[in-house]
Amino acid sequence: MELIKFENVEKSYKNGIKVIDNLNFTIHSEEFITLIGKSGCGKTTMLKLINGLIKPDSGKIFISGKEINQWDIIQLRRSIGYVIQQIGLFPHMSIEDNIGYVLNIKKVSKEERVKKASELIELVGLSSEYLKKYPRELSGGQNQRVGVARALASNPEIILMDEPFGAVDDITRRVLQEEILKLNEKLKKTVVFVTHDIDEAFRLGSRIVLFDKGKIVQQGNRKEMIFNPKNKFVEDFFGTKNFTAYLNVTLVKDVMMPAFEEKSIPRVNEESSLMEGIKILFNYGLDHIAVEDKTGKIVGMFSLKYIKDRI
Structure with missing residues (x-):
């Protein structure tokens, strides 16, 4: 209106x-x-x-x-x-x-x-x-x-x-x-x-x-x-x-991709900024990490390639 x-x-x-x-x-x-x-x-x-x-x-x-x-x-x-x-x-x-x-x-x-x-x-x-x-x-x-x-x-x-x-x-x-x-x-x-x-x-x-x-x-x-x-x-x-x-200012949950099974992988909270997620990726030298909610449940995956494709 x-x-x-x-x-x-x-x-x-x-x-x-x-x-x-x-x-x-x-x-x-x-x-x-x-x-x-x-x-x-x-x-x-x-x-x-x-x-x-x-x-x-x-x-x-x-x-x-x-x-x-x-x-x-x-x-x-x-x-x-x-x-x-x-x-x-x-x-x-x-x-x-x-x-x-x-x-x-x-x-x-x-x-x-x-x-x-x-x-x-x-x-x-x-x-x-x-x-x-x-x-x-x-x-x-x-x-x-x-x-x-x-x-x-x-x-x-x-x-x-x-x-x-x-x-x-x-x-x-x-x-x-x-x-x-x-x-x-x-x-x-x-x-x-x-x-x-x-x-x-x-x-x-x-x-x-x-x-x-x-x-x-x-x-x-x-x-x-x-x-x-x-x-x-x-x-x-x-x-x-x-x-x-x-x-x-953009949150990880706004650009994450669907979750898939992986036994052991570093995680980032879904309310974190993209900058925080990227820092974790670089620290571990990985191309993707898991995204968790406040309860610790994995709700998605965070990947630079996926961000680039979304943008």
């Missing part, structure tokens, strides 16, 4: 430079879209247009089948979750009150707000003891989780995320990426996620969209973006990192 639609949308700023140039683009329900491109290419502007924070100079934007101009703009913004890099938590409010902020504006009862905050804090991987704390008492990664919880409080169909993990360390970032994937698998939201990080775009996106100068240069899944670049800009943008990104 079409959820967000851009028709011939253009947007320029005061300097006259077009930041969105005749954009035609559709996002379907439950997609996880990652927007990637150089600074100033139009990614964040696109989020602001969806949220009604700015208006297009020309063209039309539709949300849930209704043109954005026909929406009550306050109602629209309250119905869309928004997570930014700076988090934007209110320092004078407890975590509980931060999570329930939009619900408070909507005149939801105190009892319901407390109940919702308790549910969401657990959902994003924090215990309820954090609800009475303040943002200054939490780490950057914990505050980002609270930011996600707040975005989910009003049960929005659409969640916009503008480089939400850009300010945390690499280890925390990886954990947060895994958490948001698990969370969205459970909640089935439509996510539009802006990032400058290629690995992050490939890891999270069901569809990756590469922007340049307000235009979509190429879009597709990670395999299409890596192995079928549309032009030299796409090749140059991803550079040599594109293939290593594919190896790091």
Whole structure:
């Protein structure tokens, strides 16, 4: 189902430079879209247009089948979750009150707000003891989780995320990426996620969209973006990192071949990355190894030749 639609949308700023140039683009329900491109290419502007924070100079934007101009703009913004890099938590409010902020504006009862905050804090991987704390008492990664919880409080169909993990360390970032994937698998939201990080775009996106100068240069899944670049800009943008990104974010279970009988053979877990599987192959000097699930049962075989044939 079409959820967000851009028709011939253009947007320029005061300097006259077009930041969105005749954009035609559709996002379907439950997609996880990652927007990637150089600074100033139009990614964040696109989020602001969806949220009604700015208006297009020309063209039309539709949300849930209704043109954005026909929406009550306050109602629209309250119905869309928004997570930014700076988090934007209110320092004078407890975590509980931060999570329930939009619900408070909507005149939801105190009892319901407390109940919702308790549910969401657990959902994003924090215990309820954090609800009475303040943002200054939490780490950057914990505050980002609270930011996600707040975005989910009003049960929005659409969640916009503008480089939400850009300010945390690499280890925390990886954990947060895994958490948001698990969370969205459970909640089935439509996510539009802006990032400058290629690995992050490939890891999270069901569809990756590469922007340049307000235009979509190429879009597709990670395999299409890596192995079928549309032009030299796409090749140059991803550079040599594109293939290593594919190896790091693609799981062994996605490319394994059917299992066959073999008495004694090294194994790799099906949730491991291709890079981890390749390392085991090289360490043992083999052309294939067994793939096991979390119970230790062999569920397939991993082979470089089979990967090449699949690609």
